[in-house]
Every structure is written in structure tokens, then in C-alpha cells.
Amino acid sequence: MRKKLIIFDLDGTLFQTKESYRFILSELMSKKYGFSQEEILKSYSYAEKLIDDAKEYATAEDFFREFNSLFLKQVGIEPTEENLEELQEIVSEMKWRAPTELKMYPLVKEVLESLRKQGYKIALLTGSWDKKIEAFTEEYIQSKVNRVDQLLKNSGIHNLFDYVSVAYVDQVLKPNPNAFKKVLNYFNVYPDEAIMVGDSEPDMKASEVGIKTILFDPKDKYSSETQPHHSFKDFSELMDILSSMV
Numbered sequence: 001m002r003k004k005l006i007i008f009d010l011d012g013t014l015f016q017t018k019e020s021y022r023f024i025l026s027e028l029m030s031k032k033y034g035f036s037q038e039e040i041l042k043s044y045s046y047a048e049k050l051i052d053d054a055k056e057y058a059t060a061e062d063f064f065r066e067f068n069s070l071f072l073k074q075v076g077i078e079p080t081e082e083n084l085e086e087l088q089e090i091v092s093e094m095k096w097r098a099p100t101e102l103k104m105y106p107l108v109k110e111v112l113e114s115l116r117k118q119g120y121k122i123a124l125l126t127g128s129w130d131k132k133i134e135a136f137t138e139e140y141i142q143s144k145v146n147r148v149d150q151l152l153k154n155s156g157i158h159n160l161f162d163y164v165s166v167a168y169v170d171q172v173l174k175p176n177p178n179a180f181k182k183v184l185n186y187f188n189v190y191p192d193e194a195i196m197v198g199d200s201e202p203d204m205k206a207s208e209v210g211i212k213t214i215l216f217d218p219k220d221k222y223s224s225e226t227q228p229h230h231s232f233k234d235f236s237e238l239m240d241i242l243s244s245m246v
Helices: 017-033 035-051 059-074 081-101 108-117 138-154 177-187 201-209 233-243
Strands: 005-008 121-126 163-166 194-198 212-216 230-232
Touching: 005 177, 017 035, 017 081, 035 059, 059 177, 081 138, 108 121, 108 233, 121 138, 121 177, 121 230, 138 163, 163 177, 177 194, 177 201, 194 201, 194 233, 212 233, 230 233
Parallel strands: 005 121, 005 194, 121 163, 194 212, 212 230
Antiparallel strands: none
16 A cells, blocks of 8 residues: 655654763763763663663652763762752753754754655654653653754754654654554544655554554664664665655
């Protein structure tokens, strides 16, 4: 069946989110504490590895508090209440800067424009949480919505999407099948008329509802069990893959 709808993930697919966030954070912390940005980035990466082995958390706040504590320890700062508050202020500034400083991957805008010209409907589906944190506060959810809106507008691609679904709003996050079904229902299309493009296993789980999947894996690091139907490393490859799937 001819494909009508292309669904894109946001972070790590259209935007170099992690790399951009880390650079901004390391720059801010370097100015405040005098550490080199390289030291800060190494400490951040090590804290991520530690948190991967940690227990699940009841709320997003609990998770981020634990991560921030681990991060400060790796940097060499005691995670006291005062220091945690200072770090949170730095993180807030990082998030404030993010909508204007997150970098898109090369050719993203050109690909989106080309897809529209070819008659595809284009959707954005963002929001997953692999640690199963469900207790999002209204403030946290609204901050996600605002960030996405600002990011798309500042990047000049907001008018290239026919529908934007920030899954945190309904707290139905990828890989929950209902997150994908919500997008399908909006366009009134069948699963086999849609394609999901993303960079992680929650995106590839779209295959479980019958949606074909394409993995964006620029560094060839994907190792999850759920395998995509196709994969690519550069957006210059995506149009050919989509053409082969029509």
C-alpha cells in the first residue's frame, strides 16, 4: 500500500539534542567552576552510565535529582542542597538557551520540504521514557510542549509539519502503541500507510502496530532487540529509502 504519512521523532533524529545540550552545559559549568569542558563532558557521560544501572524512579524529579547528584560527584563537587540548587539553575539556563542553540542534523529541512512537495503528510511524535517514569507534573509537561514549539519555530521548520504530538501531554509515551495510534487516527490512515523515522528502540516499536520503521543511526551504535525495516546514517540517504518503500 502506498505510504501517505511519515512520522518523525525529534530528539536525536531531527536535532543533535544530546550533543547540543552537553556542549551548552559544559560551557556554563566551565565558566562557573573553572573545570575544562572536556572534564565536565567526561563526568556527565560517566554519570549516565551509572544511572543506567540504577533503580526505576517514582517521578521525573526523583530521577533528575539522583542524576544531578551523581554528576556533581563525578565532577568533584559535593552534592549538597546548595550545590544541587546551583546546578539546577545552570540546567534551567541551558534549557532556556536550547531552543535557539540546538543544531539540526544536516539536510533535515531540505528532506522535510521535499517530502511535502511529494505529497506526504508529515507528523512529529516526541516523548518517550525508557525508565517508565509516569508521574510527570503539569509544569514539567508544559515545559516540554513549550520547548518543542520554540525549537521548531526558531529552526524554521514549524510550518513543515501537519501535526505535532508531544506525547507527554497525554502521558502516553513511546513505545506505548497508543502513542503511535493517536497519530494514525489524526490522519485517518492505516498502519501500513505510515512510516516511523527515529533513532531509538521506542521509535522502532512502531512496528508492533504495523508501521514500517526506519532507524537513524549516524554513529552505528544501535544495539536494541527491536530491529528496524531500514536504517540510514545521513539524511542524504533517506529519500532513496522512502522511495523504495512506496
